Amino acid sequence: MTLQTRRKWFRGTALAALTAALALAGDPALAQSSHPIFKEKWIAGTKNPEPEMQVQRVDADTFVIRQSVETNAEAPFLYLLFGTDRVLLEDTGAGGLMVKPTIDKVIAGWLAEKGRKSIPLVVAHSHSHGDHIAGDGEFAGDPNVTVVGLKPEDVAAFFKIKSWPTDIVAFDLGGRILNIIPTPGHEPAAIMIYDPKTRWLLSGDSLYPGRLYVKLGQFHTFRDSIDRVASFTKPLKVSWLMGTHIEMTTRPGEDYPIHTASHPNERALELPYSRLSDLQNSLDHMGEFPKLDVHGDFIFYPLP
Ligand SMILES: [Zn+2]
Numbered sequence: 084m085t086l087q088t089r090r091k092w093f094r095g096t097a098l099a100a101l102t103a104a105l106a107l108a109g110d111p112a113l114a115q116s117s118h119p120i121f122k123e124k125w126i127a128g129t130k131n132p133e134p135e136m137q138v139q140r141v142d143a144d145t146f147v148i149r150q151s152v153e154t155n156a157e158a159p160f161l162y163l164l165f166g167t168d169r170v171l172l173e174d175t176g177a178g179g180l181m182v183k184p185t186i187d188k189v190i191a192g193w194l195a196e197k198g199r200k201s202i203p204l205v206v207a208h209s210h211s212h213g214d215h216i217a218g219d220g221e222f223a224g225d226p227n228v229t230v231v232g233l234k235p236e237d238v239a240a241f242f243k244i245k246s247w248p249t250d251i252v253a254f255d256l257g258g259r260i261l262n263i264i265p266t267p268g269h270e271p272a273a274i275m276i277y278d279p280k281t282r283w284l285l286s287g288d289s290l291y292p293g294r295l296y297v298k299l300g301q302f303h304t305f306r307d308s309i310d311r312v313a314s315f316t317k318p319l320k321v322s323w324l325m326g327t328h329i330e331m332t333t334r335p336g337e338d339y340p341i342h343t344a345s346h347p348n349e350r351a352l353e354l355p356y357s358r359l360s361d362l363q364n365s366l367d368h369m370g371e372f373p374k375l376d377v378h379g380d381f382i383f384y385p386l387p
Pocket of ligand 1: 157159212214215288327328
């Protein structure tokens with residue numbers, strides 16, 4: 084998400100959001116606070132100080148990393164996926180800290196386990212907003228690293244996407260073939276990534292437990308992207324939707340105030356795959372008139 088445009092809009096819509104949230108309170112299916120994937124609770128600014136970054140290993144080749152809300156209020160998540168030939172980092176954080184030392188350390192640990200000396204790193208982005216690309220400069224100039232560009236044409240060129248945004252392409256990490264799915268709408272260069280190893284759909288800021296900001300002029304583009312990703316992933320048995328922020332509390336429909344310094348009682352990061360069809364249905368029902376729509380664990384949030 085971006086920071087500039089949304090504050091004014093938020094004031095006008097906060098009351099509507101609250102009203103809708105109250106109507107949703109008490110849905111037992113949504114009140115989950117357990118963390119089925121991760122061993123630890125995510126750092127959430129409730130202890131001061133907390134580490135600048137928290138790394139959680141999910142399997143031998145999969146790491147999820149959170150930037151502390153104390154370094155930047157966006158507190159984004161980064162994903163590091165290893166194959167035998169290369170490793171992919173999705174996103175480089177929101178700024179306010181150095182990211183590369185942590186990434187280098189994780190990679191060094193993985194290499195040591197394998198008895199290997201190096202592995203090429205690809206730095207790609209869920210999308211090109213500032214809270215996901217701020218650490219790119221730390222990686223520039225490293226001969227072992229390729230940083231994917233920020234415009235849709237850069238992303239298309241790197242992943243060999245011939246027809247943006249309708250082509251869905253494979254990207255092989257070596258024994259781990261990701262699918263790269265263009266999903267413009269929240270931002271023009273947005274992608275989702277399906278990973279067959281975890282069966283995760285990395286859904287970026289297009290679908291995560293928080294406020295899904297879409298400018299009114301991008302509504303159709305966003306809806307088309309959600310339709311496309313839904314039909315592509317339908318046969319894939321996606322396990323979880325893995326986004327890039329948490330802005331919802333464990334109370335259904337309740338989000339944190341924007342720029343809050345801590346997230347007590349934070350909802351889990353992972354969303355059930357069914358939230359994708361929930362979003363799709365919600366957008367379909369809006370017809371030509373996008374409106375604020377508060378769900379138990381995400382909020383569709385149109386912006387002027
Ligand atoms: Zn964001």
